[in-house]
Amino acid sequence: MNAPATADTARDSGFDLLAELPPAVRGQVVPILDFGSQYVQLIARRVREQGVYSVLVPPDVSVDVLKEAGCVGVILSGGPSSVYDEGAPKPDARLFDLGVPVLGICYGMQAGCELLGAEVKPAQSREYGRVNLKVDDGSDLFRGVPGSTTAWMSHGDQVNTLPREEFTALATTPTCPFAAVKHHKVPFYGVQFHPEVTHTPHGQDLLANFLFDVCKAKGQWTMADFMMSEIDAIRARVGEKHVILGLSGGVDSSVLAALLNKAIGKQLTCIFVDNGLLRKGERELVEHTFRGHFDLDLRVIDASKDFLGDLSGIVDPQEKRTRIGHRFIEVFKRTADDIAKEHGDVEFLAQGTLYPDVIESGHGYAGTAANIKLHHNVGGLPEQLGFELIEPLRNLFKDEVRKLGEVLGLPEAMVWRHPFPGPGLAVRVLGEVTPDQLALLREADEILLDEIVSANLYRKTAQVFAVLLPVKAVGVMGDGRTHEQVVAIRAVESQDFMTADWARIPFDVLATISNRIINEVRGVNRVCYDISSKPPATIEWE
Ligand code: XMP
Numbered sequence: 001m002n003a004p005a006t007a008d009t010a011r012d013s014g015f016d017l018l019a020e021l022p023p024a025v026r027g028q029v030v031p032i033l034d035f036g037s038q039y040v041q042l043i044a045r046r047v048r049e050q051g052v053y054s055v056l057v058p059p060d061v062s063v064d065v066l067k068e069a070g071c072v073g074v075i076l077s078g079g080p081s082s083v084y085d086e087g088a089p090k091p092d093a094r095l096f097d098l099g100v101p102v103l104g105i106c107y108g109m110q111a112g113c114e115l116l117g118a119e120v121k122p123a124q125s126r127e128y129g130r131v132n133l134k135v136d137d138g139s140d141l142f143r144g145v146p147g148s149t150t151a152w153m154s155h156g157d158q159v160n161t162l163p164r165e166e167f168t169a170l171a172t173t174p175t176c177p178f179a180a181v182k183h184h185k186v187p188f189y190g191v192q193f194h195p196e197v198t199h200t201p202h203g204q205d206l207l208a209n210f211l212f213d214v215c216k217a218k219g220q221w222t223m224a225d226f227m228m229s230e231i232d233a234i235r236a237r238v239g240e241k242h243v244i245l246g247l248s249g250g251v252d253s254s255v256l257a258a259l260l261n262k263a264i265g266k267q268l269t270c271i272f273v274d275n276g277l278l279r280k281g282e283r284e285l286v287e288h289t290f291r292g293h294f295d296l297d298l299r300v301i302d303a304s305k306d307f308l309g310d311l312s313g314i315v316d317p318q319e320k321r322t323r324i325g326h327r328f329i330e331v332f333k334r335t336a337d338d339i340a341k342e343h344g345d346v347e348f349l350a351q352g353t354l355y356p357d358v359i360e361s362g363h364g365y366a367g368t369a370a371n372i373k374l375h376h377n378v379g380g381l382p383e384q385l386g387f388e389l390i391e392p393l394r395n396l397f398k399d400e401v402r403k404l405g406e407v408l409g410l411p412e413a414m415v416w417r418h419p420f421p422g423p424g425l426a427v428r429v430l431g432e433v434t435p436d437q438l439a440l441l442r443e444a445d446e447i448l449l450d451e452i453v454s455a456n457l458y459r460k461t462a463q464v465f466a467v468l469l470p471v472k473a474v475g476v477m478g479d480g481r482t483h484e485q486v487v488a489i490r491a492v493e494s495q496d497f498m499t500a501d502w503a504r505i506p507f508d509v510l511a512t513i514s515n516r517i518i519n520e521v522r523g524v525n526r527v528c529y530d531i532s533s534k535p536p537a538t539i540e541w542e
């Protein structure tokens with residue numbers, strides 16, 4: 001992806017890849033040089049899906065570091081820079097001394113080709129979105145891929161000329177003569193398109209060909225390996241110290257609680273904060289699950305009055321998040337101080353941060369991803385609390401976390417729970433959050449989920465919830481005119497919550513939901529169905 005570079009991506013090459021690697025994967029890892037693409041973790045996840053361990057590394061990581069770690073191949077990610085820009089991130093010039101196959105994707109292809117003598121220029125015709133790809137060489141990288149297929153592009157630059165005697169063009173598009181290339185002397189492949197996105201239908205085949213045909217990777221890595229290596233890493237880091245974890249009852253913190261419980265047992269204390277913004281019966285469910293099924297030290301803190309007090313009169317969504325975040329820190333700190341008095345050595349705070357949280361908060365090696373939404377569980381907390389942070393799920397996507405939950409033996413109902421945002425119902429009561437509005441939303445949400453479960457749609461949808469709109473509509477009930485609120489139903493399908501489509505819930509199910517909400521929830525006379533995708537909308541309404 002080419003757009004003006006926005007950040008200095010240079011990092012010192014003292015990065016310690018070995019420290020990041022589970023010992024079992026040495027010699028079998030495929031590191032990804034992170035040039036700042038929004039989709040860089042998606043590449044890592046696609047590689048892991050094939051049973052090959054992958055991890056992000058700084059773009060200028062030294063070849064010595066890669067050598068020491070024992071890579072079976074290397075991938076160069078896309079990124080927003082232009083290789084000819086001053087200060088554009090570049091791989092170590094000795095990259096090809098490594099002697100293992102390298103696959104460059106988009107910017108990564110341009111960076112690799114440039115290193116091998118090619119010229120990169122602004123493309124005469126930029127390509128964004130779906131393109132027709134003509135495959136001229138159906139061997140190794142494109143084995144099994146049809147001669148004519150589609151691919152997803154997003155580039156303003158492209159390789160303009162390259163040393164013909166050293167490179168072969170493997171695929172072309174109507175405007176891109178080097179849509180995929182192979183070098184003859186060093187094991188370098190480049191693709192201008194993005195094989196990691198689902199819009200490139202044979203992208204996964206191409207990655208598999210690279211990993212297994214070209215790199216000869218063994219493909220034996222599993223989520224159970226991830227669990228064991230994380231347990232080892234957590235134990236090594238924590239030692240005899242104590243860890244606290246904010247347990248929300250959602251998938252991420254629940255999986256993290258189970259992982260930490262397995263790793264360090266009684267050295268973990270979980271704090272569940274009842275912020276008054278929970279769904280109906282949620283607190284009881286969490287208490288029941290974690291006290292009943294796990295031998296966990298769980299503290300339940302009722303701070304609902306404080307949170308609701310902070311939100312009084314506030315309508316701005318980011319301000320809501322900020323206030324909730326601050327109060328959460330205050331309550332958490334207070335509770336953590338109490339726990340520290342008991343244990344004396346609380347040094348670590350565990351957080352169930354996932355990769356989409358990290359990327360949407362503008363973190364990452366190249367630091368170029370836009371700050372789309374202020375996720376209150378990323379940043380801020382550890383600095384203010386003075387704890388060291390443990391975030392074992394930081395590189396995973398939601399569906400990978402679910403897999404980990406299954407490996408950890410969590411009950412299905414917990415593993416497959418739809419996500420629930422940290423700020424809770426505060427971002428689903430649009431406008432001012434009051435106890436009355438929360439009560440109304442809770443009733444509507446309960447009916448909605450009840451019907452979704454009954455219609456056997458819960459597992460088929462990624463997230464379903466009700467939103468209470470701060471407007472009143474006219475209706476008629478019996479012989480009387482009503483002037484009451486509107487509930488919106490949001491139901492989405494999504495793999496990773498970075499993109500989502502609205503779920504095609506059958507009309508008769510929607511009809512039942514609408515009838516029940518309007519009949520059973522006093523104060524609501526209209527139900528709407530949200531048919532927006534993400535992007536351009538987001539999943540939550542605030
Ligand atoms: P959006 O609305 O950004 O949501 O498309 C993507 C996913 O993130 C959840 N979400 C949040 N989670 N704190 C959280 O912990 C937040 O502030 C927050 N905002 C959105 C959302 O429910 C969806 O699963």
